[in-house]
Amino acid sequence: MTTEQFTAVTVEPFGDSAVMVTVPHPEQAIRRTAIVAFRERFLAHRPPGVLDVVSGLESLLVEFDPLQTTLPHVEYAVRLLAERPPVHEPLRARTALRFAVPVVFDEETGPDLASVAEELGVAPTEVVEAIAESTFTIALLGAAMAPMMDGLRVPRPVRRRAEPRTDVAPGAIMIAGTNAIIQPFPGPTGWRVVGRTPYTIVDISRPEPVSFGTGDVVRFVPVTRDEAAALGADFLLPVAEVPV
Protein backbone atom coordinates (compact mmCIF):
# COMPACT_ATOMS: atom_id res chain seq x y z
CA MET A 1 0.00 0.00 0.00
CA THR A 2 1.52 3.28 -1.02
CA THR A 3 1.31 6.31 1.19
CA GLU A 4 0.95 8.92 -1.53
CA GLN A 5 -2.49 7.51 -2.33
CA PHE A 6 -4.03 9.72 0.31
CA THR A 7 -2.02 12.89 0.25
CA ALA A 8 -5.25 14.87 0.05
CA VAL A 9 -8.04 14.18 2.48
CA THR A 10 -11.36 15.90 3.01
CA VAL A 11 -12.17 16.81 6.61
CA GLU A 12 -15.81 17.66 7.22
CA PRO A 13 -16.90 18.94 10.68
CA PHE A 14 -19.76 16.85 12.04
CA GLY A 15 -21.53 18.42 15.03
CA ASP A 16 -19.54 19.93 17.90
CA SER A 17 -17.32 16.93 18.60
CA ALA A 18 -16.57 14.93 15.45
CA VAL A 19 -15.12 15.22 11.96
CA MET A 20 -15.54 12.92 9.01
CA VAL A 21 -12.46 12.12 6.96
CA THR A 22 -12.71 10.93 3.37
CA VAL A 23 -10.21 10.42 0.58
CA PRO A 24 -11.46 11.98 -2.63
CA HIS A 25 -10.46 9.83 -5.59
CA PRO A 26 -12.35 8.78 -8.73
CA GLU A 27 -11.63 5.11 -8.11
CA GLN A 28 -13.72 3.44 -5.44
CA ALA A 29 -11.09 0.79 -4.69
CA ILE A 30 -8.49 3.47 -3.91
CA ARG A 31 -10.92 5.45 -1.76
CA ARG A 32 -11.55 2.32 0.26
CA THR A 33 -8.02 1.03 0.70
CA ALA A 34 -6.71 4.52 1.37
CA ILE A 35 -9.15 5.15 4.21
CA VAL A 36 -8.23 1.81 5.82
CA ALA A 37 -4.55 2.75 5.60
CA PHE A 38 -5.28 6.20 6.98
CA ARG A 39 -7.24 4.68 9.86
CA GLU A 40 -4.32 2.46 10.84
CA ARG A 41 -1.96 5.39 10.79
CA PHE A 42 -4.33 7.68 12.68
CA LEU A 43 -4.91 5.11 15.44
CA ALA A 44 -1.17 4.50 15.74
CA HIS A 45 -0.64 8.24 16.25
CA ARG A 46 -3.85 9.18 17.98
CA PRO A 47 -3.89 12.91 18.80
CA PRO A 48 -4.79 13.92 22.37
CA GLY A 49 -8.52 14.38 22.98
CA VAL A 50 -9.57 11.93 20.29
CA LEU A 51 -12.02 9.50 21.87
CA ASP A 52 -12.72 6.93 19.16
CA VAL A 53 -13.18 6.41 15.45
CA VAL A 54 -15.99 4.83 13.44
CA SER A 55 -15.14 3.24 10.13
CA GLY A 56 -17.46 3.65 7.19
CA LEU A 57 -16.83 1.95 3.88
CA GLU A 58 -15.18 5.08 2.49
CA SER A 59 -14.84 7.31 5.52
CA LEU A 60 -13.57 7.60 9.04
CA LEU A 61 -15.58 9.42 11.69
CA VAL A 62 -13.20 10.87 14.29
CA GLU A 63 -14.87 11.56 17.63
CA PHE A 64 -13.20 13.94 20.07
CA ASP A 65 -13.86 15.63 23.38
CA PRO A 66 -14.28 19.35 22.54
CA LEU A 67 -13.28 20.25 26.10
CA GLN A 68 -9.92 18.51 25.72
CA THR A 69 -9.07 19.56 22.17
CA THR A 70 -10.57 21.73 19.45
CA LEU A 71 -11.81 21.11 15.96
CA PRO A 72 -8.90 22.97 14.29
CA HIS A 73 -6.42 20.86 16.27
CA VAL A 74 -8.06 17.61 15.21
CA GLU A 75 -8.32 18.76 11.61
CA TYR A 76 -4.69 19.80 11.60
CA ALA A 77 -3.59 16.45 13.05
CA VAL A 78 -5.63 14.60 10.43
CA ARG A 79 -4.08 16.55 7.55
CA LEU A 80 -0.61 16.24 8.98
CA LEU A 81 -0.94 12.47 9.34
CA ALA A 82 -2.36 12.19 5.84
CA GLU A 83 0.35 14.27 4.19
CA ARG A 84 3.46 13.32 6.06
CA PRO A 85 4.19 9.67 6.71
CA PRO A 86 5.16 9.50 10.37
CA VAL A 87 8.83 8.77 10.90
CA HIS A 88 8.26 5.81 13.15
CA GLU A 89 5.72 4.04 10.99
CA PRO A 90 6.69 0.39 10.73
CA LEU A 91 7.40 -0.85 7.23
CA ARG A 92 4.10 -2.66 6.89
CA ALA A 93 5.32 -5.34 9.29
CA ARG A 94 1.85 -6.04 10.53
CA THR A 95 0.66 -9.57 10.00
CA ALA A 96 -2.93 -10.29 9.18
CA LEU A 97 -4.76 -13.33 10.46
CA ARG A 98 -6.23 -15.87 8.06
CA PHE A 99 -9.59 -17.49 8.70
CA ALA A 100 -11.25 -20.51 7.10
CA VAL A 101 -14.96 -20.36 7.83
CA PRO A 102 -16.92 -23.58 7.25
CA VAL A 103 -20.28 -22.82 5.63
CA VAL A 104 -23.32 -24.90 4.76
CA PHE A 105 -24.68 -23.58 1.46
CA ASP A 106 -28.13 -25.02 0.79
CA GLU A 107 -31.72 -23.91 0.28
CA GLU A 108 -32.46 -23.76 3.99
CA THR A 109 -29.29 -22.00 5.16
CA GLY A 110 -29.12 -19.82 2.03
CA PRO A 111 -32.68 -18.79 1.13
CA ASP A 112 -31.39 -16.13 -1.29
CA LEU A 113 -28.99 -18.41 -3.19
CA ALA A 114 -31.51 -19.10 -5.97
CA SER A 115 -32.46 -15.44 -6.49
CA VAL A 116 -28.81 -14.33 -6.50
CA ALA A 117 -28.04 -17.04 -9.11
CA GLU A 118 -30.95 -15.84 -11.22
CA GLU A 119 -29.84 -12.21 -10.93
CA LEU A 120 -26.29 -13.13 -12.02
CA GLY A 121 -27.51 -15.53 -14.74
CA VAL A 122 -25.70 -18.55 -13.33
CA ALA A 123 -26.59 -21.72 -11.44
CA PRO A 124 -26.78 -21.67 -7.59
CA THR A 125 -23.78 -24.02 -7.43
CA GLU A 126 -21.77 -21.47 -9.40
CA VAL A 127 -22.65 -18.77 -6.86
CA VAL A 128 -21.34 -21.06 -4.12
CA GLU A 129 -18.18 -21.69 -6.17
CA ALA A 130 -17.67 -17.95 -6.68
CA ILE A 131 -17.97 -17.33 -2.93
CA ALA A 132 -15.63 -20.25 -2.10
CA GLU A 133 -13.06 -19.04 -4.63
CA SER A 134 -13.10 -15.44 -3.39
CA THR A 135 -10.53 -14.21 -0.89
CA PHE A 136 -12.11 -11.69 1.42
CA THR A 137 -10.43 -8.95 3.44
CA ILE A 138 -12.16 -7.56 6.51
CA ALA A 139 -12.78 -3.88 5.76
CA LEU A 140 -14.44 -2.98 9.03
CA LEU A 141 -16.34 -4.38 11.98
CA GLY A 142 -20.00 -3.50 11.52
CA ALA A 143 -22.90 -3.57 13.96
CA ALA A 144 -22.31 -5.91 16.91
CA MET A 145 -18.75 -6.57 15.63
CA ALA A 146 -19.95 -8.27 12.44
CA PRO A 147 -16.99 -8.70 10.06
CA MET A 148 -17.74 -6.70 6.88
CA MET A 149 -15.58 -7.97 4.04
CA ASP A 150 -14.55 -6.89 0.57
CA GLY A 151 -13.56 -9.20 -2.26
CA LEU A 152 -16.54 -11.12 -3.60
CA ARG A 153 -15.68 -12.09 -7.16
CA VAL A 154 -18.91 -12.11 -9.12
CA PRO A 155 -19.71 -10.89 -12.65
CA ARG A 156 -21.50 -7.85 -11.25
CA PRO A 157 -22.38 -6.44 -7.82
CA VAL A 158 -25.18 -8.24 -6.01
CA ARG A 159 -28.24 -6.15 -5.19
CA ARG A 160 -29.71 -5.87 -1.68
CA ARG A 161 -33.13 -7.31 -0.91
CA ALA A 162 -35.98 -4.96 -1.74
CA GLU A 163 -37.78 -6.14 1.39
CA PRO A 164 -35.38 -6.67 4.33
CA ARG A 165 -35.58 -9.92 6.27
CA THR A 166 -36.58 -9.36 9.88
CA ASP A 167 -34.98 -12.30 11.68
CA VAL A 168 -31.81 -13.81 10.31
CA ALA A 169 -30.08 -16.53 12.35
CA PRO A 170 -26.62 -16.02 13.86
CA GLY A 171 -23.88 -17.38 11.62
CA ALA A 172 -25.70 -16.41 8.42
CA ILE A 173 -23.34 -15.60 5.55
CA MET A 174 -24.71 -12.64 3.65
CA ILE A 175 -23.63 -10.82 0.51
CA ALA A 176 -24.37 -7.46 -1.15
CA GLY A 177 -22.42 -5.55 -3.77
CA THR A 178 -18.99 -7.19 -3.69
CA ASN A 179 -19.11 -7.44 0.09
CA ALA A 180 -19.83 -10.29 2.47
CA ILE A 181 -20.74 -10.19 6.16
CA ILE A 182 -21.44 -12.75 8.85
CA GLN A 183 -24.44 -12.15 11.10
CA PRO A 184 -23.26 -12.56 14.73
CA PHE A 185 -26.65 -12.29 16.48
CA PRO A 186 -30.27 -12.81 15.40
CA GLY A 187 -31.58 -9.71 13.70
CA PRO A 188 -32.83 -7.96 10.59
CA THR A 189 -30.89 -7.50 7.36
CA GLY A 190 -31.30 -6.24 3.83
CA TRP A 191 -28.38 -8.37 2.64
CA ARG A 192 -28.84 -11.61 0.66
CA VAL A 193 -28.54 -14.69 2.86
CA VAL A 194 -26.56 -17.41 1.06
CA GLY A 195 -25.33 -19.81 3.76
CA ARG A 196 -24.62 -20.38 7.43
CA THR A 197 -21.59 -21.29 9.51
CA PRO A 198 -21.94 -23.44 12.61
CA TYR A 199 -19.16 -21.43 14.30
CA THR A 200 -19.72 -18.76 16.93
CA ILE A 201 -18.52 -15.49 15.43
CA VAL A 202 -18.92 -13.22 18.45
CA ASP A 203 -18.85 -14.58 22.01
CA ILE A 204 -19.69 -11.89 24.57
CA SER A 205 -18.57 -14.08 27.47
CA ARG A 206 -14.98 -13.71 26.30
CA PRO A 207 -12.90 -10.68 27.29
CA GLU A 208 -12.17 -10.32 23.55
CA PRO A 209 -15.50 -11.25 21.94
CA VAL A 210 -13.99 -11.64 18.44
CA SER A 211 -10.74 -13.10 17.14
CA PHE A 212 -10.58 -11.02 13.95
CA GLY A 213 -9.88 -7.43 13.04
CA THR A 214 -9.66 -5.05 10.13
CA GLY A 215 -7.31 -6.32 7.41
CA ASP A 216 -7.65 -10.00 8.25
CA VAL A 217 -8.23 -12.47 5.42
CA VAL A 218 -11.24 -14.79 5.21
CA ARG A 219 -12.13 -17.75 2.98
CA PHE A 220 -15.43 -19.60 3.06
CA VAL A 221 -15.16 -23.38 2.91
CA PRO A 222 -18.31 -25.25 1.83
CA VAL A 223 -19.18 -28.14 4.15
CA THR A 224 -22.09 -30.56 4.34
CA ARG A 225 -24.73 -30.41 7.02
CA ASP A 226 -23.20 -33.46 8.77
CA GLU A 227 -19.72 -31.96 8.70
CA ALA A 228 -21.11 -28.74 10.16
CA ALA A 229 -22.91 -30.65 12.90
CA ALA A 230 -19.66 -32.46 13.74
CA LEU A 231 -17.80 -29.13 13.96
CA GLY A 232 -20.30 -27.65 16.43
CA ALA A 233 -20.61 -24.07 17.59
CA ASP A 234 -16.89 -23.55 18.31
CA PHE A 235 -15.58 -20.01 18.61
CA LEU A 236 -14.09 -18.88 15.30
CA LEU A 237 -10.30 -18.84 15.53
CA PRO A 238 -7.69 -18.01 12.89
CA VAL A 239 -5.92 -20.83 11.04
CA ALA A 240 -2.71 -18.92 10.37
CA GLU A 241 -0.92 -15.61 10.25
CA VAL A 242 -0.07 -14.15 6.90
CA PRO A 243 2.35 -11.32 6.24
CA VAL A 244 0.68 -8.38 4.55
Added chain:
Amino acid sequence: MRTVGLDITRTGWVTTFQDLGRRDTERRGVPTGGAADQHSAAVANVLVGNPRDATLIENLGGELAFVPDADVLVAVTGAPARVTIGGAPAASWSPLVVPAGQEIHVRADLALGARNYLAVNGVFTAETLLGSTAPDARMGFTQALGERVLLESGFRGFRHSHFAPPLFRLPVPVLPCAKEGPWLVDVVESYGARSIPGVRELIADSSYVVTARSNHVGLRLDGPVLHPDTDTEIVSHGVPVGALQIPHADELIVLGRYRSLTAGYPIVGVASRASLPLLGQAGPGRELRFRWVDRETSVRRSAQREDEVRALERATAEAFGALGFAGHLIHP
Protein backbone atom coordinates in the same frame (compact mmCIF):
# COMPACT_ATOMS: atom_id res chain seq x y z
CA MET B 1 -15.67 -2.42 52.41
CA ARG B 2 -18.53 -4.80 52.97
CA THR B 3 -21.01 -6.62 50.77
CA VAL B 4 -24.51 -5.17 50.83
CA GLY B 5 -27.53 -6.88 49.27
CA LEU B 6 -30.38 -4.93 47.69
CA ASP B 7 -33.66 -6.79 47.33
CA ILE B 8 -35.29 -5.39 44.23
CA THR B 9 -38.99 -5.11 45.02
CA ARG B 10 -40.19 -3.24 41.94
CA THR B 11 -38.85 -2.59 38.47
CA GLY B 12 -40.03 -0.42 35.59
CA TRP B 13 -40.44 -1.31 31.92
CA VAL B 14 -36.72 -1.57 31.46
CA THR B 15 -34.54 -1.58 34.57
CA THR B 16 -30.87 -2.34 34.02
CA PHE B 17 -27.38 -1.75 35.23
CA GLN B 18 -25.93 1.20 33.37
CA ASP B 19 -22.85 3.38 33.15
CA LEU B 20 -21.54 6.11 30.88
CA GLY B 21 -20.79 3.65 28.08
CA ARG B 22 -17.94 1.82 26.40
CA ARG B 23 -14.68 3.46 25.49
CA ASP B 24 -12.72 2.77 22.36
CA THR B 25 -15.14 0.17 21.04
CA GLU B 26 -16.83 2.07 18.20
CA ARG B 27 -13.86 1.30 15.96
CA ARG B 28 -14.81 -2.35 16.43
CA GLY B 29 -18.48 -1.96 15.61
CA VAL B 30 -19.78 -1.73 19.17
CA PRO B 31 -21.55 1.55 19.87
CA THR B 32 -20.53 3.39 23.03
CA GLY B 33 -24.01 2.94 24.51
CA GLY B 34 -24.45 3.89 28.14
CA ALA B 35 -26.89 6.20 29.91
CA ALA B 36 -29.12 8.09 27.48
CA ASP B 37 -29.04 10.99 29.94
CA GLN B 38 -25.32 11.12 30.74
CA HIS B 39 -25.65 14.24 32.87
CA SER B 40 -28.13 12.72 35.32
CA ALA B 41 -26.15 9.49 35.54
CA ALA B 42 -22.89 11.32 36.28
CA VAL B 43 -24.52 13.61 38.85
CA ALA B 44 -26.19 10.67 40.64
CA ASN B 45 -22.80 9.06 41.08
CA VAL B 46 -21.12 12.27 42.23
CA LEU B 47 -23.88 12.78 44.84
CA VAL B 48 -23.00 9.47 46.50
CA GLY B 49 -19.24 9.89 46.28
CA ASN B 50 -18.73 7.55 43.34
CA PRO B 51 -16.67 8.28 40.23
CA ARG B 52 -18.94 9.72 37.50
CA ASP B 53 -18.75 6.59 35.38
CA ALA B 54 -19.52 4.08 38.15
CA THR B 55 -22.20 1.48 37.49
CA LEU B 56 -25.67 2.54 38.61
CA ILE B 57 -29.28 1.59 37.96
CA GLU B 58 -31.28 3.05 35.06
CA ASN B 59 -35.04 2.84 35.16
CA LEU B 60 -37.12 3.51 32.06
CA GLY B 61 -40.77 4.10 32.88
CA GLY B 62 -42.78 2.84 35.85
CA GLU B 63 -41.62 2.32 39.40
CA LEU B 64 -38.40 1.23 41.01
CA ALA B 65 -37.97 0.07 44.58
CA PHE B 66 -35.54 -1.87 46.71
CA VAL B 67 -34.76 -2.77 50.30
CA PRO B 68 -31.07 -2.81 51.36
CA ASP B 69 -29.80 -5.16 54.07
CA ALA B 70 -27.44 -2.48 55.42
CA ASP B 71 -27.52 1.33 55.47
CA VAL B 72 -26.72 2.66 52.01
CA LEU B 73 -26.06 6.11 50.54
CA VAL B 74 -28.28 6.69 47.52
CA ALA B 75 -29.14 9.44 45.01
CA VAL B 76 -31.98 9.56 42.50
CA THR B 77 -31.67 11.79 39.45
CA GLY B 78 -33.09 12.07 35.94
CA ALA B 79 -36.77 12.73 35.30
CA PRO B 80 -38.75 14.45 38.07
CA ALA B 81 -39.87 11.67 40.40
CA ARG B 82 -41.65 11.06 43.69
CA VAL B 83 -39.15 9.41 46.03
CA THR B 84 -40.05 7.85 49.37
CA ILE B 85 -37.95 6.06 51.99
CA GLY B 86 -39.94 3.88 54.35
CA GLY B 87 -43.03 5.73 53.10
CA ALA B 88 -41.71 9.22 53.97
CA PRO B 89 -41.04 11.69 51.14
CA ALA B 90 -37.41 12.21 50.24
CA ALA B 91 -35.64 14.55 47.84
CA SER B 92 -34.31 13.56 44.45
CA TRP B 93 -31.01 15.07 43.22
CA SER B 94 -29.60 14.75 46.75
CA PRO B 95 -27.63 12.23 48.79
CA LEU B 96 -30.05 10.08 50.82
CA VAL B 97 -29.46 7.46 53.47
CA VAL B 98 -31.68 4.41 53.13
CA PRO B 99 -31.53 2.54 56.45
CA ALA B 100 -31.25 -1.25 56.47
CA GLY B 101 -34.64 -2.91 55.99
CA GLN B 102 -36.37 0.24 54.70
CA GLU B 103 -37.74 0.46 51.18
CA ILE B 104 -36.76 3.26 48.82
CA HIS B 105 -39.40 3.78 46.20
CA VAL B 106 -39.12 5.88 43.04
CA ARG B 107 -42.11 6.73 40.92
CA ALA B 108 -41.59 8.88 37.87
CA ASP B 109 -44.18 10.65 35.77
CA LEU B 110 -43.54 9.60 32.18
CA ALA B 111 -44.98 12.87 30.95
CA LEU B 112 -42.06 14.70 32.58
CA GLY B 113 -39.19 12.49 31.49
CA ALA B 114 -38.36 8.94 30.51
CA ARG B 115 -35.50 7.81 32.73
CA ASN B 116 -34.39 7.81 36.33
CA TYR B 117 -30.90 7.04 37.58
CA LEU B 118 -30.29 5.55 40.97
CA ALA B 119 -26.72 5.54 42.23
CA VAL B 120 -25.60 3.80 45.40
CA ASN B 121 -22.26 4.48 47.03
CA GLY B 122 -20.00 1.56 46.22
CA VAL B 123 -19.33 -0.86 43.42
CA PHE B 124 -22.15 -3.01 42.04
CA THR B 125 -21.42 -6.63 41.24
CA ALA B 126 -22.33 -6.61 37.55
CA GLU B 127 -21.10 -8.31 34.41
CA THR B 128 -19.14 -6.30 31.90
CA LEU B 129 -18.89 -6.42 28.13
CA LEU B 130 -15.77 -4.82 26.69
CA GLY B 131 -15.08 -3.06 29.96
CA SER B 132 -18.52 -1.58 30.56
CA THR B 133 -21.67 -2.66 32.39
CA ALA B 134 -23.91 -0.79 29.90
CA PRO B 135 -26.42 -3.12 28.26
CA ASP B 136 -26.14 -3.85 24.55
CA ALA B 137 -29.34 -5.51 23.42
CA ARG B 138 -28.04 -6.17 19.92
CA MET B 139 -25.25 -8.32 21.33
CA GLY B 140 -27.55 -10.11 23.76
CA PHE B 141 -26.10 -8.28 26.76
CA THR B 142 -29.31 -7.28 28.56
CA GLN B 143 -28.15 -6.44 32.11
CA ALA B 144 -31.66 -6.74 33.56
CA LEU B 145 -31.64 -6.57 37.34
CA GLY B 146 -32.30 -9.84 39.17
CA GLU B 147 -34.30 -10.10 42.39
CA ARG B 148 -31.24 -9.27 44.44
CA VAL B 149 -28.18 -7.28 43.51
CA LEU B 150 -24.93 -7.02 45.44
CA LEU B 151 -22.74 -4.05 46.13
CA GLU B 152 -19.35 -3.55 47.75
CA SER B 153 -19.57 -0.39 49.81
CA GLY B 154 -17.47 1.43 52.37
CA PHE B 155 -20.43 3.49 53.57
CA ARG B 156 -20.94 3.24 57.36
CA GLY B 157 -23.53 5.94 57.92
CA PHE B 158 -23.01 9.61 58.73
CA ARG B 159 -22.25 11.07 62.16
CA HIS B 160 -25.06 13.57 62.18
CA SER B 161 -27.25 14.88 64.97
CA HIS B 162 -30.95 15.33 64.27
CA PHE B 163 -30.69 18.84 65.66
CA ALA B 164 -27.91 19.92 63.35
CA PRO B 165 -28.64 21.94 60.18
CA PRO B 166 -29.46 19.97 57.04
CA LEU B 167 -26.67 17.64 56.01
CA PHE B 168 -26.05 19.01 52.60
CA ARG B 169 -26.55 22.17 50.67
CA LEU B 170 -24.96 21.29 47.38
CA PRO B 171 -24.84 23.20 44.08
CA VAL B 172 -26.69 20.48 42.15
CA PRO B 173 -27.10 21.08 38.39
CA VAL B 174 -30.60 19.64 38.06
CA LEU B 175 -31.60 18.72 34.51
CA PRO B 176 -34.49 21.03 33.58
CA CYS B 177 -37.33 18.77 32.38
CA ALA B 178 -39.98 21.43 31.89
CA LYS B 179 -43.54 20.28 32.40
CA GLU B 180 -45.20 22.47 29.82
CA GLY B 181 -44.30 23.46 26.32
CA PRO B 182 -41.72 22.07 23.93
CA TRP B 183 -38.16 21.24 24.96
CA LEU B 184 -35.55 23.24 23.11
CA VAL B 185 -32.69 21.32 21.51
CA ASP B 186 -29.58 23.04 20.12
CA VAL B 187 -28.36 21.70 16.79
CA VAL B 188 -25.17 22.30 14.80
CA GLU B 189 -25.69 22.19 11.05
CA SER B 190 -23.95 19.49 9.05
CA TYR B 191 -23.26 18.92 5.37
CA GLY B 192 -26.60 17.19 4.63
CA ALA B 193 -28.44 20.47 5.20
CA ARG B 194 -26.73 21.95 2.13
CA SER B 195 -28.12 19.23 -0.13
CA ILE B 196 -31.71 20.02 0.89
CA PRO B 197 -32.57 23.68 0.24
CA GLY B 198 -34.96 25.11 2.84
CA VAL B 199 -34.60 22.27 5.35
CA ARG B 200 -32.78 24.48 7.85
CA GLU B 201 -35.59 27.02 7.93
CA LEU B 202 -38.26 24.31 8.01
CA ILE B 203 -36.72 22.60 11.04
CA ALA B 204 -36.22 25.90 12.87
CA ASP B 205 -39.86 26.89 12.32
CA SER B 206 -41.51 23.55 13.06
CA SER B 207 -42.38 21.53 16.08
CA TYR B 208 -41.74 17.80 16.37
CA VAL B 209 -43.30 15.11 18.54
CA VAL B 210 -41.52 12.00 19.80
CA THR B 211 -43.36 8.87 18.65
CA ALA B 212 -43.75 5.53 20.41
CA ARG B 213 -41.51 3.88 17.81
CA SER B 214 -38.50 5.51 19.44
CA ASN B 215 -35.89 3.37 21.20
CA HIS B 216 -32.27 3.39 22.34
CA VAL B 217 -31.09 3.56 18.72
CA GLY B 218 -32.96 6.74 18.00
CA LEU B 219 -35.87 9.05 18.70
CA ARG B 220 -38.35 9.00 15.82
CA LEU B 221 -40.14 12.30 15.45
CA ASP B 222 -43.37 13.26 13.75
CA GLY B 223 -43.09 16.58 11.96
CA PRO B 224 -42.39 18.16 8.58
CA VAL B 225 -39.26 17.19 6.65
CA LEU B 226 -37.82 17.70 3.19
CA HIS B 227 -35.95 15.17 1.10
CA PRO B 228 -32.96 15.70 -1.20
CA ASP B 229 -33.82 16.13 -4.92
CA THR B 230 -31.10 13.84 -6.08
CA ASP B 231 -30.99 10.16 -5.23
CA THR B 232 -27.20 10.04 -5.09
CA GLU B 233 -26.29 7.01 -3.05
CA ILE B 234 -24.69 7.88 0.29
CA VAL B 235 -22.15 5.22 1.21
CA SER B 236 -22.66 3.87 4.75
CA HIS B 237 -20.65 5.93 7.21
CA GLY B 238 -20.30 6.56 10.92
CA VAL B 239 -22.44 9.24 12.56
CA PRO B 240 -22.10 11.07 15.87
CA VAL B 241 -24.58 10.60 18.69
CA GLY B 242 -27.35 13.18 18.25
CA ALA B 243 -27.29 13.18 14.45
CA LEU B 244 -30.54 14.39 12.84
CA GLN B 245 -31.27 11.99 10.03
CA ILE B 246 -34.00 12.18 7.41
CA PRO B 247 -34.97 8.67 6.29
CA HIS B 248 -36.98 7.97 3.15
CA ALA B 249 -40.21 8.24 5.12
CA ASP B 250 -41.60 11.58 6.29
CA GLU B 251 -40.04 11.64 9.73
CA LEU B 252 -37.00 12.94 11.52
CA ILE B 253 -34.73 10.64 13.51
CA VAL B 254 -32.37 11.79 16.26
CA LEU B 255 -29.80 9.04 16.67
CA GLY B 256 -28.95 7.87 20.17
CA ARG B 257 -25.97 6.24 21.82
CA TYR B 258 -26.72 2.80 20.34
CA ARG B 259 -26.75 3.94 16.70
CA SER B 260 -24.76 2.07 14.09
CA LEU B 261 -23.57 3.22 10.65
CA THR B 262 -26.19 5.13 8.67
CA ALA B 263 -28.03 3.25 6.00
CA GLY B 264 -27.13 6.14 3.73
CA TYR B 265 -29.64 8.82 4.69
CA PRO B 266 -28.82 12.54 4.78
CA ILE B 267 -27.75 13.99 8.14
CA VAL B 268 -28.83 17.63 8.34
CA GLY B 269 -27.41 18.45 11.76
CA VAL B 270 -26.08 17.10 15.02
CA ALA B 271 -27.58 17.95 18.40
CA SER B 272 -25.25 19.88 20.65
CA ARG B 273 -23.53 17.75 23.32
CA ALA B 274 -25.13 19.89 25.99
CA SER B 275 -28.59 19.03 24.60
CA LEU B 276 -28.11 15.26 24.56
CA PRO B 277 -29.13 14.64 28.22
CA LEU B 278 -32.50 16.27 27.59
CA LEU B 279 -32.99 14.14 24.46
CA GLY B 280 -32.30 11.12 26.68
CA GLN B 281 -35.34 12.14 28.73
CA ALA B 282 -37.68 12.75 25.78
CA GLY B 283 -40.40 10.11 25.86
CA PRO B 284 -43.33 9.48 23.49
CA GLY B 285 -45.57 12.52 23.14
CA ARG B 286 -42.84 15.00 24.06
CA GLU B 287 -42.77 18.05 21.82
CA LEU B 288 -39.35 19.21 20.68
CA ARG B 289 -38.16 22.32 18.90
CA PHE B 290 -34.76 22.74 17.34
CA ARG B 291 -32.57 25.81 17.41
CA TRP B 292 -29.56 26.10 15.10
CA VAL B 293 -26.43 27.18 16.94
CA ASP B 294 -22.86 27.60 15.78
CA ARG B 295 -20.18 25.20 16.93
CA GLU B 296 -18.58 27.67 19.31
CA THR B 297 -21.82 28.33 21.18
CA SER B 298 -22.44 24.62 21.33
CA VAL B 299 -19.03 23.86 22.85
CA ARG B 300 -19.37 26.76 25.29
CA ARG B 301 -22.63 25.30 26.66
CA SER B 302 -20.91 21.96 27.02
CA ALA B 303 -18.09 23.63 28.96
CA GLN B 304 -20.61 25.34 31.28
CA ARG B 305 -22.23 22.01 32.02
CA GLU B 306 -18.83 20.50 32.78
CA ASP B 307 -17.99 23.37 35.15
CA GLU B 308 -21.23 22.76 37.03
CA VAL B 309 -20.49 19.07 37.51
CA ARG B 310 -16.94 19.84 38.63
CA ALA B 311 -18.23 22.37 41.16
CA LEU B 312 -20.56 19.67 42.49
CA GLU B 313 -17.68 17.20 42.72
CA ARG B 314 -15.70 19.65 44.82
CA ALA B 315 -18.67 20.48 47.04
CA THR B 316 -19.56 16.84 47.71
CA ALA B 317 -15.94 15.98 48.45
CA GLU B 318 -15.89 18.80 51.00
CA ALA B 319 -19.25 17.90 52.52
CA PHE B 320 -18.36 14.24 52.86
CA GLY B 321 -14.98 15.21 54.28
CA ALA B 322 -16.66 17.39 56.92
CA LEU B 323 -18.81 14.42 57.89
CA GLY B 324 -15.80 12.27 58.54
CA PHE B 325 -14.89 10.97 55.11
CA ALA B 326 -11.69 11.86 53.39
CA GLY B 327 -12.79 12.96 49.95
CA HIS B 328 -14.64 10.42 47.92
CA LEU B 329 -15.89 7.39 49.73
CA ILE B 330 -14.45 4.94 47.27
CA HIS B 331 -11.46 5.02 45.04
CA PRO B 332 -11.64 3.17 41.75
